[in-house]
Amino acid sequence: MKTASIAYRVADFLRRYPPFQYLDEQELLELVAGGRVVFHEDGELVFERGQRRRPYVYVIQKGVVRLLDYTDGEDDEPHEVLRDVRGEGDLLGVGRYLGLGEHSYTARTETEVILYALPAALLWEQIKRHPRASHFLAAYFTVAITPAGLDGSSSRADELRLGRRPVDWMAQPLEPPGEPVVCQLRTPVSEVARALADQPPGAAAVVVDAEGAARGLISTRALSDRVASGRMPLAAPAERLMAPPADVLPPGLAAGRYLTRMLEMQAEHLVLTEDGRYTGPVVGVLARRDLTRAEAAAPLAIVEDMSRAGGIYELSRFLTQGQAFIAAGLTDADALRWLAPMATALYAAVLRRAVILVEGALIAEGHAVPELEHCWVFFGSAGRGELTTLYDLDHGLIYAEPEPGQRRAARGYFLELGRRVSAALAACGFVSTAKGIVSGHPSACRSINEWEIGFTYWIREPLESGVYRATSFFDMRPVHGDCSLVARLEQHILSEKERNPGFVPLLVADSMANLPPLTFFRGLVIDDEGRYTETLDVQRATLQPIVDIARALALDAGFDRGIGTLERLQALAPEDDAAGVLIRETIAAFRNALYYRTRAGLTADSDGSQLDPSNLTRLEQNLLKSGFRTVLRLMEYIGQRYGVVPRR
Template identity: 25%
Template sequence: MNTIANHIADFLREYVPFNNLTFEELSTIATNIRVINLEINKTLFQIDDSLHDSFYVVASGLINLTVITDAEERILNKCHKGSIFGLRPFFEKNNYIMTARAREESVIYAIPIAVFRPFVANNTEVLNFLLDNFAVNTRNSKSNKNVHSNLISDTVAYSGQQSEMQYFQSLSYNNSPVIVTTATIVKDVAQLMAEARTTSAIISANNLPIGIVTDKDMSSKIATGQFAITVPVKSVMVSPVITVLENVSLAEAQLLMLKNNVTHLCVTTDGSDNSEVKGVISEHDLVVAQANNPGVLLKEIKHSHTALDLKLIRTRLADLIQMSIQKNIPLTHVSNIASEINFAIIKRAVEITLLKIGSAPARFAWLSIGSQGRKEQLLPTDQDSILIFEDVEPEKYREVKDYFLNLGEKTTLILQEVGYELCPNGHMASNRLWCKSLTDWTKQYNNWINTPGENNNDLSSIFFDYEIVYGEQKIEDTINEIIFKNVTNNTLFFDFLGNDALRKNAPLTFFKKFNVEEEGPYKDKFDIKTRALMPLIDGARLFTLSHNIKGINNTYIRFKQLAITLPKYAEIFLECAEAFLVLSKFRALEGLKNDNSGQYINLDELSKTDKEKLKNALAPMKELEDLIKDTFQLTQFS
């Protein structure tokens, strides 16, 4: 191997996934690598360019990946030394959907996909790396046990957790495939494929798939004269056929095609070639499926004009959430995606109303509160919101407030049509109590915090879990400042919040049995929301407010941050974080099964293992309760 190739191999072995290859394998790759020198602002590829035959690694310099969003160029990611990008040719056939441009003078290694593909197919670690990082942006580092390298994929045009949807995005496929026997002649198979307008035919024996023939086989083996058009299809078929279950995800299907170097997958009853054929997934199906990724859903939301349009999108989101739960996708990823889409739907509902009633007479902010504000709303529970408008002249106040009440009422009705039920407690922007000026909201929060319990029956802790959905960010920032200024060293307020957190009934009895409902429509069921999730939610909120932790509303992330802020109690907080995820999943599964909020768990339908898992998730709550009592010097009866 020459000196340059040796130098490249040494460089690659420092980064994942190349560190999983032997030096001999790296030497083979390095020998075929093309070195590209890019001057500043030079473009390697751009949107709509035909795909290259290579993917790229940054040897030195900086490459910006950009996309076009709302007619503006936006930086999706910055690729530093060791970053991998330009992987689209691995997974797709259509053109690039982003631009790669040198931000400074750079050296790039172009690795031919044909050379690298066998190492992906034959090395589990490399394949798993691609699967784990498929369309996900992570921070770059030299390889070690704890940090992944930077893999900047341009398989989707949306960064962050949206791309996680690839893992559980379902596929539509041809469920009426052409199925023939081994004796059928090629000419007849071609005729059947043409009539069915499909690119493949499954060859079966005893109703089981034993092979496949595709349009590619027809062109490479028949059109070239290698085989006569009158030979039995058995002569040209590819065997065995790669089989999958019908719920295979987009990412899984793409990687199976990559690993096996095929363009079609056969769907069977049990996912093996020992069961009946149900359909065929083609590369084209994967391209079509891209239309259901979160980015496309967000684009469709932006162009929606009616509640029905939004309802259809919300239904598609529910399907994706359900499939993610079934595929054991990390709940944190699913929540992030669901929250983004939920927020986009609410924002669009506000915009649709504004188009109907005319421009707002003052700047304002629409805030989601409660589970939506915490970005924990996986199921279609009720809507919670507040509206804050900027201060106006006293003589205009009533007119302006009436406008925003109208905005709140019409928007909440749209959201009700979409599938978000009205809040039974009236915590909505359509309520006169929760739609008011910034000054009035300032007074409201001052009263809640400084005189808790005094004529404050309307105080609900969900008003301290909020996230702006539409409007002026400065208004939300002002509310943040008011809250954290008032809560600092406010013993009275934390005494009130702490006792409120301790007031929830224990999830387990003295004898470690589930504390179930004793009467009413949910008799003998376990209230997982009130008895299990709310104490964790209340505890996380209490500690983050008392330790001045700003900008974090999500319960799981609050506990994670608390573990960093208060290392002495890190173990308790981390156990609470994991417990919250486990309990949230139980609730989501119950809700998806019964098409409701999942609040009441039917314990009789749980397996013994699941009951133990549920009971174990409740264990950290006693430690959290004791920590609250100790930290804030409370008793449950104070």
């Protein structure tokens, strides 16, 4: 009876913690029956680095254990380095599941400690039978290095869910549309109308040249607006009525790819060709109606409504609907693959409509409008397509260089336009903090020559100019207007970078100015020197270092497009298999941290960067801890490449 009573007490303790809480009672009792209780005094070694593993995995029942590593110091003596702090309910010795026969770290007690030593082989077999237990154990490792047989997917992990409408369907290949209506450049409009008469509402015909390349689209709306109204004769050739295709993509992509592209381009249709090129054979036309799911229709309809909003109040209501869609779809970190570009498209639609409304008001007031091409631009997280809350929508304005006598008037007009647009965005619900970039400020509203001078100063004199405060300007995305201005500025940046080879190493050094924290312990955030804080700044701990390193690497590689952090990382050619693994781990760590920031921001109506560890589950803490380790490894790898030492 006494032995049975002890077994039940141990099982009761275990079921309070994952992964054991996902096992059934009989499995727990079987596990406990094959285990033993181990007691250690303060300062004793549980195991040492390099020691052969015993056939157990340990669970801390009471006390604190430190995991230690050793590095060579300047005096060639090994220096002790703290790698983790673990307490009640935490596991020790799970590295065996990676096939490591020896311990990677030394485990030393910091207090009196009671451990439950459980049979490792039996625990492994039990965990593999339970997806949620499997997912939790996988979080002790990394996304790219997970023991074979574990289900690292979060699809069935309730701890990661905020929304109730998953966007898993976006990853599924879209069924190809039916046979397209195709006509030649000289085909009479009357024949095009007859061909489209039997098509569903919203259909379009593809106009091709003699080689079969897509040259334009004719929609049923165009026929209604221009032909049925009598503005264009039925005998007119198709090329007079067609509009250029918004974009061309290959068939068979995930539904989310088509949806996000429609949002970005504000397109009603996408042309599908065999190879995804304009010169390829046309195989279909994808219309909005083909995205039949309610979730797919929502962002498309919201963006369309935004484009017709009659005022700022109405625009703000549509933005609220868009944020509700984002929150509802935020099921896990992978959902951001689709939700982040959707949020960017929604915010871009708000900016575009606000600009149109404000420009109309200025004209009505009698302001003289300079005849200068200009482009509205997103910077920072919005420029990278990573802004998922309404905080700090960094935006600015680039306008063509005016004649010398017109510079003052042009600057006055565009600054007034920027101030009013910034105010309109604030009225819609966007919040700009002290560090935000807004078009109403002279630093973000400049002529193209002034922008080029500014970037030249940042690149040639990075220390004097304080470039570390201006790195967000290097992440730019054209939103509305003449995009060639942005292309010119991007080319100028790359040219200046080539002429100043010391600029990228300095960016790398700045990106490693702060090491990530070490671990969580009893609701606190612990750094490698044992200091603690009560909140985690997930932006500073994980997101910002990855953003800064990816930006520097992209500039070094000569990328000439303002793309996001994940795209920058994916575009890098890894030097070897280890570098490839690290890039995949970094991508997962970034997306995971962005998920928690988004979840916190949408829940608390904040920017989401400050997280309370006591409100995180153990699974969530382990996933974030894995990200800390990945950021540190990334810093060490990049530091060796550029000769920079990460520092706190």
